[in-house]
Amino acid sequence: MSIKENDILKKFRSFSENKIAPHASYIDEKQNIPEELLTDLKKSGFLGVLIPKEFGGLELNYIDYGLLNEEIGKVCTTIRSLITVQNMVAVIINRYGDNLQKSKWLPKMASGEAIAAFCLTEPGFGSDAKNIQSGLQAEGKDKFILNGNKKWISFAQIADILLVIARAEEGLCCIIVEKKTVGIEITPINDMLGARGCLLGEIRFNNCKIPQSHLVGNLGFGLFPVAFTGLDIGRYSIAWGCVGMAETCLDISKKYSKTRKQFDLQIFNHQLVKRILTDMAVELKAARLLCLNAGSFLENKSRDSFAEVLSAKYFASKMVRFVTARAVELHGASGLKKGNPVERFFRDAKIMQTIEGSDQMMQLMISRYL
């Protein structure tokens, strides 16, 4: 049975406001996700929203998925990222995995029994992902040996399965690695500027033996389409998350500007402040429309969806830096103090510039479609 948009939106909003928002500052400060929230999240079904119902997921359409990212983005970037990564990996397994892989992993991912990490970036290769060096070598008929290093991997500290992009003789490929595999070493990366609960890690694979049956797609299948399928979902989710962050900052700023008085006037009534708020609101509206546009291209399985998602991510991640910076500015000194959500969103917004492709990579990729 399909859930009406209104009902599902109410569900997203209520979960976000009641279950996530109370923990958002804690997550940022302590760089961790409370167990209680993880349990609620697993129960909510939101971890497997893009997973088909036959595997226990909610099988949301892309517009509803976007709205979920917007609602969660309004309160907590870390939890929005957790849902993003889980669904990036799930969509790859669902699209390119074989029946055995789907029936083994997707139900566990939908229930949250298995948390996933997407492992592409390496210490020496970030934007230049095509040149990653982690190596996969066949051993006998049914095993691969994996060696290499991955860095800046979200949720590496808690993940149960790692979707690793590695280089085989035939070219790049994608393989599911269980975290319990002998030879895996994870070093936590802490103290990031923003998205501070994302439990990042550097992962070393030392002669890890992986069953050949864990290969997703063929050997040499490449960065495109497998990894790019994940990045496409990631960019779409981030764009919507940016819209959510900006909505909160605009909302808080409007309220503040109508209570704070300077020169005997609510600061809202100073024309230069109205200009700032107007620019914030219009930039935000434009980004939201680009997200809706990208969502409808994804929903229609259009060949152009990739370019539309790039535009949405590029614009929304610039927009959120602008809006959060203006929100901090409008709050004066109180916007610069820890504990004010605009300060947290300002730091989170800067992260959106780099992840899933930097501004420059977006510009280069979008220009190919001009």
Ligand SMILES: Cc1cc2nc3c(=O)[nH]c(=O)nc-3n(C[C@H](O)[C@H](O)[C@H](O)COP(=O)(O)OP(=O)(O)OC[C@H]3O[C@@H](n4cnc5c(N)ncnc54)[C@H](O)[C@@H]3O)c2cc1C
């Ligand atoms: C919070 C966080 C979470 C992350 N999570 C994950 C994850 O889960 N999985 C994962 O695989 N990775 C993850 N990453 C890594 C992220 O994808 C990379 O940081 C990103 O791709 C950029 O790579 P880099 O940091 O190596 O920067 P570099 O690629 O070294 O870029 C440095 C600068 O050079 C510019 N530049 C590079 N090449 C060009 C060019 N050709 N033309 C113009 N300018 C260029 C870039 O735009 C950037 O400004 C995460 C990063 C962060 C911060």
